[in-house]
Amino acid sequence: MYGDDIASVLITEQQIQDKIKELAKQVADDYPERGDRGDLLLVGVLKGAVMFMTDFARALPVPVQMEFMAVSSYGSSTSSSGVVRILKDLDRDIANRHVVIVEDIIDSGLTLSWLLKNLASRNPASLEVCTLLRKPDAVKVEVPVKYVGFEIPNEFVVGYGLDYAERYRDLPHIGTLDPKVYSS
Ligand code: 5GP
Ligand code: MG
Ligand code: MG
Numbered sequence: 001m002y003g004d005d006i007a008s009v010l011i012t013e014q015q016i017q018d019k020i021k022e023l024a025k026q027v028a029d030d031y032p033e034r035g036d037r038g039d040l041l042l043v044g045v046l047k048g049a050v051m052f053m054t055d056f057a058r059a060l061p062v063p064v065q066m067e068f069m070a071v072s073s074y075g076s077s078t079s080s081s082g083v084v085r086i087l088k089d090l091d092r093d094i095a096n097r098h099v100v101i102v103e104d105i106i107d108s109g110l111t112l113s114w115l116l117k118n119l120a121s122r123n124p125a126s127l128e129v130c131t132l133l134r135k136p137d138a139v140k141v142e143v144p145v146k147y148v149g150f151e152i153p154n155e156f157v158v159g160y161g162l163d164y165a166e167r168y169r170d171l172p173h174i175g176t177l178d179p180k181v182y183s184s
Helices: 013-030 050-059 112-120 136-140 179-183
Strands: 007-013 040-046 064-073 084-090 098-106 125-135 147-151 174-176
Touching: 007 013, 013 050, 013 125, 013 147, 040 050, 040 112, 050 098, 064 112, 098 112, 112 125, 147 174, 174 179
Parallel strands: 040 064, 040 098, 098 125, 125 147
Antiparallel strands: 007 174, 064 084
């Protein structure tokens, strides 16, 4: 698929799925099944986190509910500015709910930092972050991230939800692009 656009596979499909099982175990230990309306609420950030969200939700042995938000951060296509606009808000109130934000990747951390403040102001019972990938620059912004799948080098990656110009989200693995893709 995609010819030879992918220069190298950084994380294989198997490695992703194994990591999701690990993360699910951690999260399930921290959020016991409460029954009734106490279900854990996963908030996925569109569109990048969609693949991770659906696999992660199914790997969790506790019941979860799912909400999605779409935000756009002003900036170039490969770096964010921290100025965030809500394109699609949550459908429900999260007051008194146990919330875990599900993210594809944290790079500068600016998007997440804004999102954490925004969701915290809605008075959830608890608020944590679970991200599949984290880049080294993320340490510059103080964002508390409880669950991290993989620490990756400072390279632009695609696949498993992550896009370049809306392509490659459907790859089951995560890799880097051949430079010819950017120049064509
Ligand atoms: P941050 O605000 O942490 O710098 O940026 C987070 C967002 O930037 C991610 O949700 C993602 O949409 C985008 N992003 C950051 N790094 C990468 C990357 O390596 N590949 C892709 N496809 N998107 C990235
Ligand atoms: Mg994201
Ligand atoms: Mg993108």
